Amino acid sequence: MQGGLSRFRGAPRRGEMKKPITLVILPGLDGTEVLFRPLLALLPDWIQPIVICYPASGPNEYADLLEIVREKIAGLPSLIVLASSFSGPLFIMLAAAEPDRVRGLILSATFLRAPGRHLSSLRLIACGPIIWIMRTARRIPIWTLRRRDDPYRQAKAEIWRRVSARCLAKRTRAILGVDVRELSSKCEAPMLCIHFADDKVVPREFSEEILCYQPSAQIVTIPGDHFALWKNAACWTAAITRFAQGLRG
Numbered sequence: 001m002q003g004g005l006s007r008f009r010g011a012p013r014r015g016e017m018k019k020p021i022t023l024v025i026l027p028g029l030d031g032t033e034v035l036f037r038p039l040l041a042l043l044p045d046w047i048q049p050i051v052i053c054y055p056a057s058g059p060n061e062y063a064d065l066l067e068i069v070r071e072k073i074a075g076l077p078s079l080i081v082l083a084s085s086f087s088g089p090l091f092i093m094l095a096a097a098e099p100d101r102v103r104g105l106i107l108s109a110t111f112l113r114a115p116g117r118h119l120s121s122l123r124l125i126a127c128g129p130i131i132w133i134m135r136t137a138r139r140i141p142i143w144t145l146r147r148r149d150d151p152y153r154q155a156k157a158e159i160w161r162r163v164s165a166r167c168l169a170k171r172t173r174a175i176l177g178v179d180v181r182e183l184s185s186k187c188e189a190p191m192l193c194i195h196f197a198d199d200k201v202v203p204r205e206f207s208e209e210i211l212c213y214q215p216s217a218q219i220v221t222i223p224g225d226h227f228a229l230w231k232n233a234a235c236w237t238a239a240i241t242r243f244a245q246g247l248r249g
Helices: 034-042 062-072 085-097 119-125 128-145 151-162 165-176 204-213 233-248
Strands: 005-007 021-026 047-052 079-084 102-108 191-196 218-222
Touching (some): 021 085, 034 233, 062 085, 079 085, 079 233, 085 102, 085 165, 102 233, 191 204, 191 233, 204 218
Parallel strands (some): 021 047, 079 102, 191 218
Antiparallel strands (some): 005 047
């Protein structure tokens, strides 16, 4: 499913009168559907999710990925977009490019510009070998503190196999140069910002910054760290479902 579109459909409930809503999901830095599996298992049947996976090789700048996403959604008349972490700026670009089709926007643990005061100075060292070292260091606690059959450990191992350090370095460099703050102010669709209470990767200030450019946006805080989308999937899914329900009529 790398570099493609993963479609997950649930059977409609008996007696359902309203049309289902299509939820297009744009993944985090790994670019895969792996960490969304708990969400996909919990969504109600009237939400039809589509995860757009990013290519594991080749160009991975935001402009490149925008073209891929627009191609994948070409046949959808209307949709809600859920963007996680890395994909926040891409989501803003998509909403600006497709204003007549994007009915709602959900920004989860994400940003409008590079998260971190001095990250722009790190652009030159965002290369494959350095990312590999950082990636390995972050995996050590997972290897040592979680059993081999632990679902989260297995999910991270699958991402490791599917996504190279070189690919992650490309996306990291894309983050370091992005800034869609002004573009976000032009988005007219309803917007929900989801912040994780213990997120050290994308702190709350970045959700609050989104509100500066979109004062009408809702903000919801969910317990957990940056990977609460997996670790606290029930609360995360509930927030997404409530927002989608509000747009359903």
